[in-house]
Amino acid sequence: MLHTPIKWPNGAKCACAITFDIDADSLIHIARPKDGHGRLYPISMGKYGPIIAIPRILETYRRLEIKQSFFAPGWCMEEYPDTMDAILAGGHEIGHHGYLHEDPMKHSATEQRYWFERALDAHQKVTGRKPKGYRAPVYNINQAVIDLMIEHEFSYESSLMGDDVPYMLKTEKGNLVELPVHWGTDDWPTFAHYEEIGYLMPVSAPSTGLQGFMEEFEAHYEAGGFCMAIWHPFLTGRLARWRAVEKWLESVMERGDVWFAPLHEIAQHVHDQYDLDPNNVRSDELPYYNKPVLL
Numbered sequence: 001m002l003h004t005p006i007k008w009p010n011g012a013k014c015a016c017a018i019t020f021d022i023d024a025d026s027l028i029h030i031a032r033p034k035d036g037h038g039r040l041y042p043i044s045m046g047k048y049g050p051i052i053a054i055p056r057i058l059e060t061y062r063r064l065e066i067k068q069s070f071f072a073p074g075w076c077m078e079e080y081p082d083t084m085d086a087i088l089a090g091g092h093e094i095g096h097h098g099y100l101h102e103d104p105m106k107h108s109a110t111e112q113r114y115w116f117e118r119a120l121d122a123h124q125k126v127t128g129r130k131p132k133g134y135r136a137p138v139y140n141i142n143q144a145v146i147d148l149m150i151e152h153e154f155s156y157e158s159s160l161m162g163d164d165v166p167y168m169l170k171t172e173k174g175n176l177v178e179l180p181v182h183w184g185t186d187d188w189p190t191f192a193h194y195e196e197i198g199y200l201m202p203v204s205a206p207s208t209g210l211q212g213f214m215e216e217f218e219a220h221y222e223a224g225g226f227c228m229a230i231w232h233p234f235l236t237g238r239l240a241r242w243r244a245v246e247k248w249l250e251s252v253m254e255r256g257d258v259w260f261a262p263l264h265e266i267a268q269h270v271h272d273q274y275d276l277d278p279n280n281v282r283s284d285e286l287p288y289y290n291k292p293v294l295l
């Protein structure tokens with residue numbers, strides 16, 4: 001049972017989105033600012049995303065005729081412009097994901113504005129427009145970023161975990177649709193093994209690693225919910241894993257009643273439902289707290 005189900009368009013039973021965070025080698029440069037540029041193995045592991053995995057992913061999307069969303073740090077957009085052009089040429093969306101994958105919680109409000117707007121400049125330069133959505137590096141969003149998103153007229157946010165289906169984030173200055181994430185549909189815990197940035201995870205077989213996501217999907221399909229994958233091209237875009245995803249996608253699309261769409265379209269649908277009647281969408285008021293709870 002869902003708390004506040006969303007009515008999906010065209011009779012769809014549930015909504016589904018595969019989102020890829022194109023972190024590439026930004027992760028090693030931000031984690032090891034002094035010597036990351038000389039660490040060839042993690043650089044190559046990250047570069048596999050934009051160079052090898054994304055063309056593979058885009059070919060699947062082209063064949064199955066679906067449009068999806070990617071999130072990219074601004075630095076990655078400048079470093080891999082051909083990959084970004086290929087994503088845009090396929091009709092897909094690129095959302096904001098920081099500049100060099102910096103963690104908002106490690107910066108002052110002034111620094112956050114600098115990095116947020118430097119990433120916006122990269123989007124303008126590469127795509128010719130501002131992004132409509134944002135996902136915080138390591139999900140570490142805070143109120144300063146929410147305020148920046150509203151100031152720059154974003155439509156949606158995708159870093160929080162407060163519901164199974166999209167909901168509204170209401171602030172004094174404006175609203176954003178939240179398209180919620182969750183570790184259960186993120187590929188980091190099952191596939192990331194990256195000692196240089198502090199992760200030593202047991203790597204799962206493709207079928208085992210993807211099993212959790214597929215079970216999450218079935219629950220959403222049954223309940224009429226919203227299932228979103230939060231994946232990384234250099235993890236789930238590897239050959240055997242993507243082969244398993246392709247087979248799953250083909251079988252799910254045969255059902256004919258799952259709405260696959262880029263996040264900006266899903267967010268717009270939720271805004272429209274809210275405009276029809278605010279009771280159609282559950283709302284959270286932000287900020288949750290203005291001070292430490294024990295002060």
Ligand SMILES: [Zn+2]
Nearest residue numbers: 021023137138
């Ligand atoms: Zn990321």
